[in-house]
Amino acid sequence: MSKPAADKSPTSTDSILVLDRGWLLPxxxxxxxxxxxxxxxxxxxxxxxRINRGSNGSEAERRSRNGNTLSVQKSVILEELDQILxxxxxxxxxxYVRRLEKGVSEERKAAINDINLNRWKExxxxxxxxxxxxxxxxxxxxxxxxxxxxxxxxxPQQLMNRYTKRGDWVLxxxxxxxxxxxxxxxxxxxxxxxxxxxxxxxxxLELIKKQPNRHRVSTKVMVGDSRLIDVAASLGEAGTxxxxxxxxxxxxxxxxxxxxxxxxxxxxxxxxxxxxxxxxVIDNCTPLLERGRYFGLVIGDRYEAGExxxxxxxCMSEVLKRSYSLKSIVVKNFDQxxxxxxxxxxxxxxALVGGFYIFKHEYIFLFKKH
Numbered sequence: 001m002s003k004p005a006a007d008k009s010p011t012s013t014d015s016i017l018v019l020d021r022g023w024l025l026p027x028x029x030x031x032x033x034x035x036x037x038x039x040x041x042x043x044x045x046x047x048x049x050r051i052n053r054g055s056n057g058s059e060a061e062r063r064s065r066n067g068n069t070l071s072v073q074k075s076v077i078l079e080e081l082d083q084i085l086x087x088x089x090x091x092x093x094x095x096y097v098r099r100l101e102k103g104v105s106e107e108r109k110a111a112i113n114d115i116n117l118n119r120w121k122e123x124x125x126x127x128x129x130x131x132x133x134x135x136x137x138x139x140x141x142x143x144x145x146x147x148x149x150x151x152x153x154x155x156p157q158q159l160m161n162r163y164t165k166r167g168d169w170v171l172x173x174x175x176x177x178x179x180x181x182x183x184x185x186x187x188x189x190x191x192x193x194x195x196x197x198x199x200x201x202x203x204x205l206e207l208i209k210k211q212p213n214r215h216r217v218s219t220k221v222m223v224g225d226s227r228l229i230d231v232a233a234s235l236g237e238a239g240t241x242x243x244x245x246x247x248x249x250x251x252x253x254x255x256x257x258x259x260x261x262x263x264x265x266x267x268x269x270x271x272x273x274x275x276x277x278x279x280x281v282i283d284n285c286t287p288l289l290e291r292g293r294y295f296g297l298v299i300g301d302r303y304e305a306g307e308x309x310x311x312x313x314x315c316m317s318e319v320l321k322r323s324y325s326l327k328s329i330v331v332k333n334f335d336q337x338x339x340x341x342x343x344x345x346x347x348x349x350x351a352l353v354g355g356f357y358i359f360k361h362e363y364i365f366l367f368k369k370h
Contacts, residue, residue, distance in 0.1 A: 015074050017051060021104060022068040028101040037090040040097070048081050070104050076121045112244070112293065114165050126161050132332040132364070151249045151298050155332070155364060156183040159247060163294040164189055166215065168244035169235070173226035173285050178204030180247050181219045188215030192234060192243070194226045197259055225263045227280040231288055242290040249298040250278055253311055271309060279318050286322055289369050295324060298332075300362035306354065312363040323370040330364035 027047075034040045051074065080100050087093035103118045115123055134154055156179060160170060166188040172180035175193030177200070184191030185208065195201035201223045208219055218238055222229060235241065251258060251266035253274045258266045265281075268274035289295060297319060299312045320326060351358050 017072050017074045017077055019070045019072060019077075019104065020068065021070050024070075025101065025105055028097055028104075031097050032094050032101070035090060037087070037093055040090065040093055041085055044081050044084050048078065048085075051078060051081075072104070072119065073122045073124075076119070079121070112163055112165070113161065115161075123161075127158055130328060130330050132158075132330055134333065151179060153179050153183055155249075155296075155298055156180045156247055157187065159245060159294070159296045159364075160184070160187050160189055163296075164245045167217070169238075169240050169242070170245045170247060171231065171243040171285060171288060172247050172249075173281055174248055174250050175204055175221060176200065176249065178208045178221070181208045181221070182211045184219055185211040185213050185215070185217060188217055189245075190218045190238070190240070192220045192222065192231065192238075194222045194224060194229055194231065196223075196225060196261060196264055198223045200258075227263070227277065227284050229284070231285065235288065243288050244290055244293050246285060246289045246293075246295040247298070248281070248296070250281070250315075252300050252302055253309075255302050271311070271314065274311075275314055275318050278315060279321070282319060282322055286324075286369065291369055293369055294327070295319070295367040295369065297365040297367070298362065299365070300359065303356060303359070306356075308356065312365070316363075316365050319365070319367055324367035325370065326365065327368050328364075328366040330366070331361050332364055333361055334359075 027043075031040055031043060034043075080096065080103075084093050084096045084100070087096060106118055108117045109115065110117065115126070132154075134152060156170075156172075160183060164170060167190065169190045169192065170180060170184055172191065172193040175181065175195040178193065181191040181193050181204070183189075193204070195204060201221050205221045208221070213219075220234060220238070222231065222234060235243070251264070253268060253271060254266055256266060258264055261267065263277075265274055265277050268277055297315060299315050301311045301313075302309045316326070316329075347358050
C-alpha cells in the first residue's frame, strides 16, 4: 500500500491551526492500515513539516474544505505527532494515531461544561491544581479595580469554564463591582447579581453595560438583602427555574466596612452573628441552585486581638450544614490589600512583634449540591 501524502490540509494562524477534516480523517485512517512503522513515521514527519511551514495550501484545496474544519492549538497537535514518532512499535504508533483520529472527529463533553474531553490537552488555560498563583488581576474589558474588596476576574472565569456551559445561569449574591456579571457577558453565560447598596449596584450596572454582549446573554442586577430578596421571581421572568452555578464572595466580616446598613455582613457584631447572617444568605439562595451543580465560595481569614480567626473554614462548615458536599479547597495567592501595600514594612514589623504571619492567601471552596 502506498503511504498517504502528507502535504495537504493544515493551515496556521499564530498558535492556532485550522485542519481540514475532510482530508485529515482519511489520511489518519490510511495510516492505521500501514504495517511498516518507518513508513508510518515518515508520513507523520511530512505532516509535521507541513504544519511548521504554516502553508495555507493551494487555492483549490482551500475551496474544497467547505467549512469542514477544526481549530486546534498548534503546540498540542505537534505534541501528539511527536508522541507517534516516539512510539517503538507499530501497535503503539497506531494506538496514538487512532486516538488523534478520535480527537479530531468526535466531541466528548461533560454534562456541566463545554470542554471537549477528547481534546483535553488544549485547555491549558483551565486550572486544575489546588494552588492558584495569579500574578495580577485581569483588567481587560470592563474590569476596573475601583471597589474595595472586589475579587479578581480570573476566579469567576475559571469557575464558569469548569462548571457551566454557554447559556447557563450564574448567581452572585454579593455582586459588588459586578465582576461576575462582566465575566458572564464575556463567556456567554446569563447572570444575576444581588447588591445591598443601590449606589454600588448602579456603578456595577454601568460597568457591566460597557462589556460588549456578543453572546446576547441576560444580565440582571437586583438591589436588596441577599438573605431575603426573592430571586426566584426574577429567574421566572427570565424563563429559567434555577441557576447552574452560584458564586459568593462575601465580606471577610469586618475587615472592610462597606456601608452603615445593619443588613451588611461587614457590620455583624461578632463572628457568630456574621456566620448566622451568612447562613441565611445560603438558605435563601440554595433553592435556586440546580441539584448536582456547583457553588464556589471565595473567602479569607482574619486576624483580631492577637488571634487568627479561621473565617474561611468557619464559613465552609456553615455551608456543609446544608445540602452540600465539599469537592475542593483551592488556595489562591494575593499580594496585599491596598492598605498593606502602602504600609508593607510596618506590617512586617507588626508580624515580627506579634508572632503572626501576614495574610498572603484566600480560599476558594467548591461545593456540590446534593
